Amino acid sequence: MGGDKSLVVHGVAVRAVSEINSADYDALVLVTAPGVAPPQALEDFVAAARLVDASLDKNAAVLACPRVSGGRLVLAPTGPLTAYDDVRSVGEAALAGVRRAAAAGAVRPALALQPHPTWPNAELVALLGALEALYVPLQIRESFPAQAHGLRALGVYGEGVRVPLDELLRDAAALELSRGVARDIGGADPERMAPGAVARYVQELFAGTSVKVRVLDDAAAIEKNYPLMAAVNRAAATVDRHRGCVIYLEYVPESYERTVMLVGKGVTYDTGGCDIKAGGVMAGMSRDKCGAAAVAGFLRACDLLRPALKVVAALGMVRNSVGEQAYVADELLRSRRGLAVRVGNTDAEGRMVMGDLLAEMAERAAGERAPHLYTVATLTGHAVRAYGEGYTAAVDNHAARGHASALQAAGAALADMLEVSTLRREDLAAHRGRVAGDHVHQADNAASSAMPRGHQAPAAFLLLVAGLEAGALAYTHLDVAGSAGCLPAPPTAAPLLALAAHYGLVRSKRDA
Structure with a gap:
């Protein structure tokens, strides 16, 4: 963690933000789920938008909203949930939301985290989903960098989260960096990650650790x-x-x-x-x-x-x-x-x-x-x-x-x-x-x-x-x-x- 209390995950700066309209970011991703109210400052806006478009509870959408960073609000719904659903729905929605923000042209989106009444770890799972969107496959990074996403920063806003935001960021960043290692090795082709190449990758990764x-x-x-x-x-x-x-x-x-x-x-x-x-x-x-x-x-x-x-x-x-x-x-x-x-x-x-x-x-x-x-x-x-x-x-x-x-x-x-x-x-x-x-x-x-x-x-x-x-x-x-x-x-x-x-x-x- 640097002096500005930011982390770097897959080359992207990740930082806690204290407001939903920070000028440092150009979109706000909000995961919506049945029974979970939006942040207080957005409750009436989201309610009005749902009256206009009922599909907002099923499909990710980008709305013009002057109250949030960049004037862009990305609604990322979990969709309807039953007693057989699980916290995966939250992580999947956050991942889809950040990708939708990037597709809309955002390069510095922020994510709003909220607790869920059923799943105690929903905030961490949502953050892990968002961080997954920052990963670029190893061989794309090495050989086709122009094809990588253009995200440069991710802000994280928490309202009512049950644990300190810096703890969530620390754990999620470490886990996502670790998952990135598994994706690098597991996802690379048979020549890039032939046995000896895996050994060299691992030796370089853990050198001095x-x-x-x-x-x-x-x-x-x-x-x-x-x-x-x-x-x-x-x-x-x-x-x-x-x-x-x-x-x-x-x-x-x-x-x-x-x-x-x-x-x-x-x-x-x-x-x-x-x-x-x-x-x-x-x-x-x-x-x-x-x-x-x-x-x-x-x-x-x-x-x-x-x-x-x-x-x-x-x-x-x-x-x-x-x-x-x-x-x-x-x-x-x-x-x-x-x-x-x-x-x-x-x-x-x-x-x-x-x-x-x-x-x-x-x-x-x-x-x-x-x-x-x-x-x-x-x-x-x-x-x-x-x-x-x-x-x-x-x-x-x-x-x-x-x-x-x-x-x-x-x-x-x-x-x-x-x-x-x-x-x-x-x-x-x-x-x-x-x-x-x-x-x-x-x-x-x-x-x-x-x-x-x-x-x-x-x-x-x-x-x-x-x-x-x-x-x-x-x-x-x-x-x-x-x-x-x-x-x-x-x-x-x-x-x-x-x-x-x-x-x-x-x-x-x-x-x-």
Whole structure:
């Protein structure tokens, strides 16, 4: 925060303002919702406008209004709300409102924040939605800057907000900058964010910060320590820029009582391998690195917000390519823990990338304080089929049971939605060895969306490979295939906000 108490988010100055008609801004964005009165100075104006145009409660509009900055009032309605709606409606309206202001020619809009009677964190969610409008994709910034939006500043006005405005700004700015990291990594194309490029981006991002970075890109060391990942990497490793790596991140505050241990799936492009994705379904597979991207973003949030929480992460960055060195179905591999793993489908590479990394985290957990292990991955089409777009599937092991529900509640408060799934005996049975001498069956040779329990069972594979089916180590698998953002939609950084809310990074958050 500078001397003028402004922040810079994605190159745009963000600052609190004390009036709705500040001369420093050229439009005012007002999110409207049923049961929420506009700021007092605008109540009669908005009421009169609604008498003229009933659609103002459904569609964003720009009205000439001499009472606000720039004489432009942008009404951004949530639309009608029912008992089944949630705080996402507020964030979506704020995002649409800032974009509408920009389309109208505003370059310095202000946003009016108001509390909502149903959603205690509506102000923070609205601010996050507005800040999202400031983000410009990495490759547009680098190669096509003329196509970027022209916004130069964002003012934030609060009337009746339940927490100090400077706290809201601080938290929202940090979270949006962190989501920007996840969007940069997850949204860039397979060449701009090939494994080594991701490593360089992360090293530059965290240079001189509280987060330590280490990169392992030696093929022999990966083969020795993470043989399942090494199998996926074999075909890609023949092309230098596609060669896989592991990125280790660690944030350790002076005082902490809990440890979060995260493994992120970072498949920079997924062809399906020898079980190739045919029929036009390969497009969009550059987003298969969004799990690792979200984990990197969460570490950025830890650096900016400094929670009393130790965080250890491993990002498995690899490309699932096709070639003469590619791994194939029927191969029998020896895992880090010495298990015989039979490959059934090379398009089930995500669990292979994460399995040995998770096993290593389980080994390390014995020396950590109150550890909780996670895998975060765009893992299965079944998660999308089961819950739809916009929802993360959360699966606890026996020792973590109940944690997914707590994470679901934390995410819902900040519009980062999760659904809770349960591991059953059938899931473990589906991945026990089927050939004499095999310990683990990797996958059936069919799409997960066509399989019963197609997103729960892969969590069981990870459980078995890492040795987490027994004992007291808490583990939660987060399948973000439905929530991470599929092309052409932008990456979302899910489940970054849910993790941040659950682990106390958001100091301005109000519990529902």
